[in-house]
Amino acid sequence: MSFGIADAVAALRRGEAIGLPTETVYGLAADASRPEAVRRIFELKGRPADHPLIVHIAGASRLDAWATDIPAAARTLASAFWPGPLTLILRKQAHVPDEVTGGQATVGLRCPAHPIALDVLRAFGGGLAAPSANRFGRISPTTAAHVREEFGDAVPVVLNGGECTIGIESTILDLSSDTPRILRPGMISRAQIEAVIGPVADGVAGDSPRASGTLEAHYAPRTPLLLLPRPALLDEARQQSAFGKRIAVLALDTLPDGLDGLALPAAADAYAHGLYAALRTLDARGVNLLLAERPPEDGAWLAVHDRLRRSAAGAGAGDDAP
Incomplete structure (x- = not known):
């Protein structure tokens, strides 16, 4: 069965999770403002409850709806790289559910560069928590068929956006402390980021917030x-x-x-x-x-x-x- 934007938005408003194409990988998306909808993501994936999710938003104009104490570097980077495969870790607004952040004081935000994802976000009007649409720790999906293989009828609405153009997850940059720091590498490189905001650190530090895709074992096949x-x-x-x-x-x-x-x-x-x-x-x-x-x-x-x-x-x- 083929689904459209209206089907996806209706499912999201019912509190369901949907399969959403992005330029990186397909996401398992749900209303980031509704704790029960976010919990559905964790149930489907088998994901640990303290592992934070990235909130996808329609553009830089939505930053203030989700984050507070936003540094100038965040707006500069959003202007340079959004829509695109860069996630920014920022101090969260008080209303952001703990289910999204893993109980942390920070939230990851990204504007995806896929026309279907952007159409859904604009029509929905809010933010979508959307980790990769696969069982926790397993290989990320880059086609709608991969999502179906993972979840079958448990995720009724899967939008078919073709193959993901990039194919691996976004770069994650922590801007919640004084030193910008890359927590997960992606196809937006350290050199590209430094060309826009100056020096950044690389790798998870002892006081870094937890972030998606940074566990030692991830993206894994069942075969050794x-x-x-x-x-x-x-x-x-x-x-x-x-x-x-x-x-x-x-x-x-x-x-x-x-x-x-x-x-x-x-x-x-x-x-x-x-x-x-x-x-x-x-x-x-x-x-x-x-x-x-x-x-x-x-x-x-x-x-x-x-x-x-x-x-x-x-x-x-x-x-x-x-």
Whole structure:
């Protein structure tokens, strides 16, 4: 069944969660102002209640509805990068439900760069809490079909916005303290941010707020996954095959001769676009082990490395793993 904007808005007003396309990944979206609607997201995903959600808004003009003590840098960055894959962590307004923030004094805000998501936000008129539309810790969805595979009829309304153009989650920048700090890398890089607001720190600090997608194990297939440079990958494939194990490979640029699997482009943005779909495809093959070729180490690949590392850390765990 095909659904439109009116169907999605009606479902949101009923307190339901919907499948929402964005440029990064598909989100499981619900009314961020209604605690019971937000709790439905957690129930569907099996997500820990203290793990905060990102609120999607229709534009920078909605910042003050959700955040307070907003620094000038936030408005400057929103002007530079919104709509787009940048989440800003700010001090929350008092009315923002604890269900959204995990009980913290901060809230993550983003304006997505997808026409359907923006149409829904404008028609709905409020903010939408929208983590990735998958079971907690599992591979993020980049098509409407992936959302259906995850939830079936439990999420009746899924809007089909095609493949996500970026394919991995947004950069998260904490602006709630004196030092701007990147908590999760994305396709908006540190260099791009610093070109707009000056120096920023990198990596979670001891006093950083909790943020989406920063657990060590995340974005994970059910099949065990090793991340290796090509020479070590080839050796591992030979050894595992000798023990009778079935192997599938996620290679960079070209698939090694004689091995089953997929190859993704040797450009960071194109690789990111195809990463989660490739992991889902390989995970469904029923092999014993996935081997992913380690990409280049330069800055353009930072977000891809982050996702692959967390995928490997969580791979092979059961559905109820934290």
